[in-house]
Amino acid sequence: MTVPTAPPPAALATGFGVRAAARVVAVPDGRGSTGLPVLEGEGPFALRRLRSAGREARACLVGAMSAPLGGDALALSATVADGAALRFTTTAATxxxxxxxxAPAAYDTRLDVGEDAVLRWLPEPLISAGGSDLRMTTRIDLAPSARLVYREEQVLGRAGEDTGRLVTRLTVRRAGRPLFDQELAYGPGAPGWAGGAVLGGYGAVGQLIVVDPAFEERPVERTLLGETAVLTPLAGPAALVTAVAPDALCLRRHLDAAANLMDW
Amino acid sequence: MAIHHVTAPVAGAAARTRPPEPFKERAARPPEPGPVRSGRPPEPFGNRAARPAGSRAALLVLADGRFPAGGHAHSGGAEPAVKTGRVRDAATLEEFCRGRLHTAGLTAAALAAAAAAGLDPLVLDEAADARTPAPALRAAARRLGRQMMRAARAAWPSPELDALAAARPRGAHQPVVLGLAARAAGLAPLDAAYASAYEAVSGPATATVRLLSLDPFDATAVLAHLAVDLDQVAGTAAEAAARAVREGAEALPAPSAPLLDITAEQHATWPVRLFAS
Amino acid sequence: MHLDHGNDFPERHTHSAEAIRPDGTRRALRIGLGGPVGTGKTATVAALCRALRDELSIAVVTNDIYTREDAEFLLREAVLPPERISAVETGACPHTAIRDDISANLEAVEDLEDQVGPLDLVLVESGGDNLTATFSRGLVDFQIFVIDVSGGDDIPRKGGPGVTTADLLVVNKTDLAPYVGVDLEGMARDAKAQRGDLPVAFTSIKAEGGVRPVSDWVRERLAAWTAENAAA
Structure with a gap:
């Protein structure tokens, strides 16, 4: 299934699923803060502007309908122009x-962050319900001086339920070079995912990536965060928290603790 | 590309995709005297002319557990998995190995296949860094890459190996070196993928025999059970490498295992351990 | 075909085995120390370092069953500065790391030479192993096999590659001989029968000057090796 990179004219309900896109563009407003000249969504995507804080504009995604369902194709993009700052959140878990x-659902996110720009991408968790099948791709392109905080949390199954199938790929490029590239696959059709190498029976998994040119001089030190989480430097000015946990709450605690360690 | 769907004869296993079948092509090829093979069947991708045709038996040398490239000192994550009880018998070892094979194993096999296919090893080395978030595993991969380089240059001297050794004196990522060694030996990308994928499971299995005093027959049976998975992973890796020849290294898969990354970092801090990683 | 590099085979992969390094300097003499657990290998290494460190530039590579145990002993004893001690991890099989797959040890030796500058002598210590453990000739120039009297006076008679072929056989802890009922002369006879003209040193490493026979032998080997490679 191919996903349009430009937003389609309107949410299109095909016989098999919804195609929908949402887009945010953040630019400096000339008064020391950031404006959002583009903030548009359709179908399941409703975007809201929140009160900005200092330099940072804030946008929030409100889920307007159940999505993604199998067969849906969703595309979300954010562009943070040179010198702008954006914080993105969601009101509830997806x-x-x-x-x-x-049919599988596709959810593609494309984030571009310019020179001296900052993006904090902090959505609520993704929950993979039993019987679902979602392919998620996230591609982040960073200018050399861009800064990023990106959080991703996955919860495998709702309470008392088996997980669906979830395949994600997260690619972060900085200055056109690969910085981080990772696929995760869980649930039916992902051999060995519950075994001792991959998740070892844990039902929640997440990561937090921080990219900051300041790490070039002063990389983070490897820090063990309890039994199932670790903060590590990547091969570049970036840090990654990898965590597995019994549930979403424990997972968030790990990621928040690491974010505090890094002063982010 | 012909892909045959077969139902795996493993109870409870889903139908698996079988990789392209070079064995049949090769078996059909009449044996020829001398080192130069002219009647070689068409290969899945280009860059073949630049390297010598080799003997398929070189794959046995490359994949031999006794190949002196340092692998014996690494457990592939089995040591921390044994300590936490996640690996405690043959069944849990098998699930561990299956998970490792389809994650870190596939990533490595695809890098190896791509190097064997002639992609720029320095681009692949960078792709390997991006696919290896745990610094302990990046360090282990480079250390093993340097050791593999030493053995490979002795076994199959090649200007390409020399060039990579000069460009990465502290070691390139091991799968990249392994793929380039396969290329120097005249092996195909699929062969390199097999060698790399097998190593992804034979390492932990051997280590578990030492760590748990697991019955070595059980450990070998585990490896035998994984044969279909190995076919699948090697085939997927070789297909991805063919795609990467056309589209660049980003077309290579990047599957990852969170617990392997987390426990590798924990293991690296242990004051007393049997294995280097 | 690129397989016909006959002129530089096999030095290509063990280029570090050549006495003269690519930059024209002479590499260090490498001596391996092996032998069963608890016979005093690490104590011998420590004593050799103390005896020779004022006249020679020395480094040590340890091969432990458990990571770093021997390296840390040497660090605690402060026989050498820490940058001159390197630990190779062996995956529970030291004999593999010194004989079958020497790649990690070669790298450790080369790294020491690169990092601490010209060395005269590198001692490669194996973790305690059995009587069959020997060093690859691709890794060391000479090897010392250390046994002790408390292991029983029949060890030299039993032979095995270590006892039979080592360039020097050290029989340690001779001071304990009366307590464990060991016949040193019998051991010497058996060793002679197994080893022919190869030397045997009866020592008590922990005694004052106890390492002397071993350090003298090392000095001789180094002098001969240096002369040989200066001529070459």
Whole structure:
């Protein structure tokens, strides 16, 4: 399934699922803060502007309908122009649900961060409901002086339920070079995912990536955060927290603790 | 590319995709005297002319657990998994190995296949860094890459190996060196993928025999059970490498295992351990 | 075909085995120390370092069953500055790391030479192992096999590659001989029978000057090796 990179004219309900896109553009407003000249979404995406804080504009995604369902194709993009700062959140967890046909859903996120720009991408967790099948790709392109905080949390199944199938790929490029590239695959069709190498029975997994040119001089030190989480320097001016946990709450605690350690 | 769907004869396993079948092509090839093979079947991708045709048996040398490239001192994550009880018997070892094979194993196999296919090893080395978030595993991969380089240059001297050794004197990522060694030996990208994928499971299995005093027959049976998975991973890796020849290294898969990354960092801080990683 | 590099095979991969390094300097003499657990290998290494460190530039590579145990002993004893001691991790098999797959040890030796500058002598210590453990000739120039009297006076008679082929056999802890009922002369006879003209040193390493026979032998080997490679 291909996903349009430019937003389609309107949410399009095909016989098999919804195609929808949302887009945010953040630019310096000339008064020391950041404006959001583009803040548009359709179908399941409703975007809201929140009160900005200092230099940082804030946008929030409000889930307007159940999505993604199997067969849906969702595209979300944010562009943070040179010198701008954006914080992005969601009001609630995103729940991947089964569709009518068994077709997988696609959810593609594309983030571009310019020179001296800052993006804090802090959505609520993704929950993979039993029977769902979601392919998620996130591609982040950073200018050399851009800064990024990116959080990703996945919860495998709702309470008392098996997980659906979830395949994600997260690619971060900085100055056109690969900085971080990772696929995660859980649930039916992902061999060995519950075994001792991958998740070892834990139901929540997440990561927090921080990219900051200041790490070039002063990289983070490897820090063990309890039994199942670790903060490590990447091969570049970036840090990664990798964590697995029994549930979303424990997972968030790990990620927050690491964010505090890094003063982010 | 012909892909045959077969139902795996493993109870409870889903139908698996079988990789392209070079064995049949090769078996059909009449044996030829001398080192130069002219009647070689078409290969999945280019860059073949630049390297010598080799003997398929070189794959046995490369994949031999006794190949002196330092692998014996690494557990592939099995040592921390044994300590936490996640690996405690043959069944849990098998699930551990299956998970490692389809994650870190596939990533490594695809890098190896791409190097064997002639992609720029320095680009692949950078791609390997981006795919290895745990610094302990990046360090281990480079150390093993340097050791593999030493053995490979002795076994299959090649200007390409010399060039990579000069460009990365502290070691390139091991799968990249392994792929380039396969290339120097005249092996195909799929061969390199097999060698790398097998190493992803044979390392932990051997280590577990030492760590748990697991019955070595059980450990070998585990490896035998994984044969279908190995076919699948090697095939996927070789296909991805073919795509990467056309589209660049980003087309290579990047599957990852969170616990392997987390426990590798924990293991690196242990004051007393049997294995280097 | 690129396989016909006959002129530089096999030095290509063990280029560090050549006495003259690529930059024209002479590399260090490498001596391996092996032998069963608890016979005094690490004590011998420590004593050799103390005896020779004022006249020679020395470094040590340890091969432990457990990571770093021997390296840390040497650090605690402060026989050499820490940058001259390197630990190779062996995956529970020191004999593999010194004989079958020497790649990690070669790298450790080369790294020491690169990092601490010209060395005269590198001692490569194996973790305690059995009587069959020997060093690869690709890794060391000479090897010392250390046994002790408390292991029983029949060890030289039993032979095995270590006892039979080592360039120097050290029989340590001779001071304990009366307490463990060991016949030193019998051991010497058996060793002679197994080893022919190869030397045997009966020592008590922990005694004052106890390492003397070993350090003298090392000095001789170094002098001969240096002369040989200066001529070459």
């Amino acid at each position: 729940i991947a649900l089964p569709g009518r046909t068994g």
